Amino acid sequence: MSGGAARLDDVAVGALQDVLGAEHAALWSYALAVAFIAPDQVAAARTDTAAHRELRAQIEITLTQLGQRPVSAQPAYATPQPVTDAASAAGLLVTAETDAAAAWRSVLERSTDRALRRAGLKALTETAARCARWRAVVGTRPAVPVFPGRP
Amino acid sequence: MKDATAARRGAGLPAAAPVVGRRRILQMAVVLPAAATVLGGCSGVDRRADRPDPLIALADAARADAALAAAAVAAAPALAARIDPLREARTEHAAAFDAEVVRMGGVPRTAAPPSATAGAPPPTGTAVPPVTLARVREAVAASQVGAAELVENLPAERVGLVASVAACCATYAALLT
Numbered sequence: 001m002s003g004g005a006a007r008l009d010d011v012a013v014g015a016l017q018d019v020l021g022a023e024h025a026a027l028w029s030y031a032l033a034v035a036f037i038a039p040d041q042v043a044a045a046r047t048d049t050a051a052h053r054e055l056r057a058q059i060e061i062t063l064t065q066l067g068q069r070p071v072s073a074q075p076a077y078a079t080p081q082p083v084t085d086a087a088s089a090a091g092l093l094v095t096a097e098t099d100a101a102a103a104w105r106s107v108l109e110r111s112t113d114r115a116l117r118r119a120g121l122k123a124l125t126e127t128a129a130r131c132a133r134w135r136a137v138v139g140t141r142p143a144v145p146v147f148p149g150r151p
Numbered sequence: 152m153k154d155a156t157a158a159r160r161g162a163g164l165p166a167a168a169p170v171v172g173r174r175r176i177l178q179m180a181v182v183l184p185a186a187a188t189v190l191g192g193c194s195g196v197d198r199r200a201d202r203p204d205p206l207i208a209l210a211d212a213a214r215a216d217a218a219l220a221a222a223a224v225a226a227a228p229a230l231a232a233r234i235d236p237l238r239e240a241r242t243e244h245a246a247a248f249d250a251e252v253v254r255m256g257g258v259p260r261t262a263a264p265p266s267a268t269a270g271a272p273p274p275t276g277t278a279v280p281p282v283t284l285a286r287v288r289e290a291v292a293a294s295q296v297g298a299a300e301l302v303e304n305l306p307a308e309r310v311g312l313v314a315s316v317a318a319c320c321a322t323y324a325a326l327l328t
Contacts, residue, residue, distance in 0.1 A: 101318075108310045109307045112307075144236060144326070145319065146319060147244075147319065
């Protein structure tokens with residue numbers, strides 16, 4: 001059906017803006033954390049950063065195509081604890097991925113668009129894997145969240 | 152983590168639902184049918200009364216995975232560190248699914264399927280191979296697929312739980328390789 005149009009209602013658009021905010025925060029967190037995490041974690045952090053950049057780009061493109069102005073990143077974000085060493089840096093990344101997971105789960109709950117739900121599930125799944133790795137670095141048990149994205 | 156999150160909705164949103172051209176770069180947005188989707192605000196709208204609650208099967212799978220995990224550790228105790236967290240997670244998944252089934256007025260099965268019971272003596276003359284890590288991984292991977300399949304069509308109040316469980320199973324499936 002060429003020329004068809006996709007509609008996302010305001011609730012779904014709001015969910016996309018919120019998850020974009022979470023992705024902005026995650027990227028800010030990785031930029032800060034990479035300066036402090038253990039050397040053997042840097043490669044993983046860079047891979048994770050690239051994944052978040054890709055997600056951010058996809059969300060911004062989608063919102064723009066919907067005629068929305070994608071929410072901007074904040075100049076800085078409040079961190080649960082000061083980042084001063086490898087452990088606190090990894091802890092920040094756990095927080096960032098946990099928040100992103102919650103935002104992606106919320107995309108699923110606030111939209112009925114099948115493709116958006118598929119994309120959201122994929123993002124939730126990948127963020128859960130990242131979260132598990134950083135939880136393992138921090139030493140949180142269990143490393144794998146039992147319900148990724150649950151508020 | 153808190154951000155100011157100022158510029159969100161309310162700033163310049165059009166009154167009507169936004170529309171895009173069909174060409175798009177990512178697979179996020181899709182063409183919606185002109186008619187209302189099957190999903191409505193009411194959770195039971197897409198199930199006929201004679202269909203079983205799909206979460207019952209998910210609960211069963213969670214219980215089966217937990218029993219299989221227990222059997223694997225019984226066969227090879229060195230696996231405990233890797234598999235015990237999975238067993239605990241799948242046990243929690245089963246409880247959450249049961250609660251949701253009950254919330255919708257259904258009756259969950261609460262016993263593990265007998266074929267997966269750890270420690271049950273095999274029938275005389277039958278050799279039962281020990282449960283391997285690979286078998287546990289396959290089961291969890293299958294559980295991920297079973298949960299993920301439902302995500303597109305679940306009502307809003309259930310999709311989060313099922314998606315979370317799918318993501319958890321996926322993570323274990325990748326870790327237990």
